[in-house]
Amino acid sequence: MATPSLQDGIDRAGSPMKLLWRPGAEPWTPEVVEREYAGWRQEQTAWHEGVALLNLSHHMYDMWIEGPDATRVLADHGVNNFARFAIGQAKQYVPVTRDGHIVTDGILAREAENRYLLSGIPAAQHWVQYHAEKGGYDVGFVTDPSSAFRPGGADPKLFRYQIQGPLAVDLVERAFGGPMPETKFFHSSPVVLDGRPLRALRHGMAGQAGFEFIGPWEHAGHVHEKFLTVGEPLGLIQVGALAYTTPSVESGWIPSPVPAVYTDPELLEYRRHLPLFGIEGKRPLNGSFFSEDIEDYYVSPYELGYGKMISFSHDFVGRDALEKARDEVRRTKVTLVLDPADVRTVIGDGQDPGFVLSYARHRVETAAGLVGVTMQSASIDPVGAVLAQTLIDAEYAVPGTEVRVVWGEHPGPGTDPEADLGFPCIRATVRPSPFNEHARTLYRRDR
Structure with a gap:
């Protein structure tokens, strides 16, 4: 029996959203490592x-890329500048689709003139290897899956x-x-x-x-x-x-954005190549923000704060789209500081909620309606609050802006995305991203 592909899963479910939407999905945490040591x-x-x-x-999933065309295949399918990439250096590798939406990012380390190590969740690795093999690049691959999937x-x-x-x-x-x-x-x-x-x-x-x-x-x-x-x-x-x-x-890093590979007709062969039981078919979506259209979850490198990484000094897949989009970026990455009293009421039933972790896409609203979507929320005890990395409409990205986060689990397909489901709201204040001042201003100064 053939292994089902991502496209098989989409066809059987009826749409990408019907495949991926899972209300109440447990947030991912690293495999093998103890959940807590000291607390x-x-x-x-x-x-x-x-x-x-x-x-x-x-x-993490590791993939070594080696051969005479190693640099060329990575440059052809990533926005990064490879003219200045020293042996021993690492970069956040950013591949995008032809429409300029991110596939996902990964950490790319140059180990030798023609050898690289790409690490992270495997969506970027899948993208590079598929296009290398399809394009006939002179390059080989060695992979080491994460411990949860290592044979x-x-x-x-x-x-x-x-x-x-x-x-x-x-x-x-x-x-x-x-x-x-x-x-x-x-x-x-x-x-x-x-x-x-x-x-x-x-x-x-x-x-x-x-x-x-x-x-x-x-x-x-x-x-x-x-x-x-x-x-x-x-x-x-x-x-x-x-x-x-x-x-x-x-x-300020947003982990695992939705890979923008589910809808482009030109990526049908790619979806048939990808296994259903991989990151693209099994990383769930949930939260109070629901849309029937998976493209409403796609993001651009500009929205994620990766604009400085984009080098137009070389041709790459998605270059034309990114050149057109760089002056029309609708959303900005910010940190929301959730009101501690509201967090206790909404999440903790009046008590300290303890550890909060959510990758849910929660609606961010003002009196004007929907203005943004959370990407990851977590308790930060030294700060004394729950913080949420959020993409928000640029006009509401000014630090100090007051918004509210709709906290709940939309049931998904079959229910109006705009239905009033009675979800509670948590007041929040817009702060910069990265939230940590040192991370925002100093610790990359000698790159």
Whole structure:
């Protein structure tokens, strides 16, 4: 029996929205890692005030792209500037469709002249490999799925450990016996820990200092134990799956936007190529914002704040559409600070709601009606509020603007998208994105 494709799923359901809409869907959290170690509040506080250890080894999909045409296929299908992409550097890779809508993003690291590693949720990897094979590019692929989908429970090829927080530099110097090589933001340097070769990627989350250490899995246990041992006097705290999902809300990154691949007739063959049981067919949509048209969930790189990454110095799929759209961006990315009293009333039934995490698309309204949609909401204990990364009409993006978030689960197809379902509202205030001032103003200055 043939494996069902994404297009098979759409045809059987009757539409992309009938396939994807799942009211009350549980929010995604990283696989394998414990949900909490010290408790989500303490874990969030660690990267704000102390030092935290995060294990990124299991939940990302890795794809190595190697061959004479590696750079060409990536440049042909991504908006990024490849003329200035050094070996050892990483970039947020942004592929778009011919209409200029994002497929999704991923982290692309250049490991050699003709070898790259693309990591993240697999929608970008699917896009690049399909077009490389269809276009006859001279390039090969090696993939390593996330641990939830790796056959036979095998170990990952790589480990990834992040050390984050104000004391991160102190911990790293204790572990390595000295400072890291001077490294620009989102660049990596080769380092050695107790005779074991690693790469140190200068990274940060929610504006805090830190590094991501990457190396072969055979060294994972030793490196992890080393960090725990030298970090103990500094109060090192391991971060679990719940807290791990929240830094993006402060740092302004919107994870997993809807891949804009469900409607274009020219992508029919692509949808027939994609498996139904993949990210494109199984990442659910839910919330109070519902539309029968999946295209109402598509987003552009400009809306996500990726405009500076777009390089018109080369031809790429979607270039013409993005050139036309750059002066007509309707929505802006902002952070909404949800009113704590309303959160307690609406989500917590009058009590502290505890940990809040939602990837639901909730309606954002004013007296004028619908003005935006939330993309991810989460409790940020050091801030004392629930924050929501939101795309909002530009005229309402001014910091201090008061809006309300409609909190509820629209039942989906069969019910009028504009029906009054009696959902409660939470007052909210518009703030910049990234919310964290350091992340917004300083920590990328030496890229």
